[in-house]
Amino acid sequence: MELYAHSIWALVHAHPWLPQAAPSVPGVLGESVGQILDTSSISPRSRHDLGAVQHQLGNRT
Numbered sequence: 001m002e003l004y005a006h007s008i009w010a011l012v013h014a015h016p017w018l019p020q021a022a023p024s025v026p027g028v029l030g031e032s033v034g035q036i037l038d039t040s041s042i043s044p045r046s047r048h049d050l051g052a053v054q055h056q057l058g059n060r061t
Contacts, residue, residue, distance in 0.1 A: 001040070002046055009052055
């Protein structure tokens with residue numbers, strides 16, 4: 001989970017346009033991130049990274 005969370009964060013952080021590359025990406029990714037944050041027991045670092053992704057997606061939708 002650590003690598004997944006950090007990779008998603010790094011991609012969205014480095015390429016802010018990436019979620020807009022396909023119209024369905026922000027919704028699908030945002031929903032998945034929300035589910036992980038709500039249901040998974042994840043490390044503080046992963047929670048931080050995924051929270052930042054969710055915030056960035058929310059600012060673009």
